[in-house]
Amino acid sequence: MLEPMARKTGSHAEQTGPRVRTAALQLFSKFGYAAVSMRQIAKEVGVQAGALYTYTPDKQALLFDLMRAHMLDLLDAYGRVARKNASPHQRLEDFVRFHIHYHIDRADEVFISYMELRNLTQDHFEAIEAFRRRYEAALEDILRAGQESGVFRVSDVRVTSMAIIAMLTGVNTWFRDEGRLSREALADIYWDMVARMISGVEVPA
Template identity: 60%
Template sequence: MARTTGSHSDITGPKVREAALRLFAQNGFAAVSMRAIASEVGVQAGALYNYTPDKQTLLFNLLCTHMEQLLAAFTDDTSLAPVDRLRRFVDFHIRFHADRPDEVFISYMELRNLSPENFSAVEALRRQYEDRLQAILQSGADAGEFDIADTKIATLAVIAMLTGVNTWFRVGGRLSLDQVIAQYWDMVRKSVMSG
């Protein structure tokens, strides 16, 4: 095994994250040892500690990075009509998540394995993302275009529906991602529209 690849943490870092992500998604956080991650990267277990103080920090970094990339990737355009802002959100959310099955999977599965303080930090990032959808729904409700009893509940309902695509969608399956997005958009649009 190439011990020398462990000598520069700027090279090893991305490899460690990739290996940890793959192994956590396959086997679960609790079942994966630092030794197993080191072996997957091709370094001695001790070399991992140049990059991360412990497995908890590694998990936290993976979940934070995922949420930060999500927040960086979606920019709302408030000059558009609420229905068009919502359409952009639905399209973005499904595509972004379909592209990152392992990240999405561990973001749901391993939340319970975060320390309380790390959990709070990831939850705060999630809330930021939810707030962006809620702002869109609220703008449509304020304009009388949407009919929504409670925009917070509607936000959680729409996000759960859209993220659910990841549990069954497979490239090359019966429907293309574009077809899936078209049907989800139709359902989401109707679910919030006024009478």
């Protein structure tokens, strides 16, 4: 160690890269991509604005990387949870519980991935949308399997899958860990609602 230890400047490559991403994630989520300046991100990280360009070619790439990483993580995490050979009922319950827990823990990433789509360039937008469709398709597969085996009664697989994802993701707008409900109680309630929604039991008019 020939360099002074208390220096304010110097090389911190392995630390600074992730810190830039974390700062951008939090700031974009809180104020919106367009409202956040590179100078703000730099200040949060503790470097000068020019130094950010060591880690990203530009602001747009920073946004895309965050959204892409989120979608890849989501697909990967679900892939490790999904049990393709289980019953449709079990697979759906797994999906519901996975979605709620995964999304609650990643409020910033989820928020950005829904809110900042319009700030992506065309190519980037299409890439993110493709990832999202893969996730939606996973749910549609489960609904179709249940429908075909007669355990679910779903009037429209596509609409039902969009309804389920919207209602589950909506949890992020109001749920707080300090609130009245535990995560487990929350997931139980949502699973009960989803199970009824797709049940084969006839409902009296």
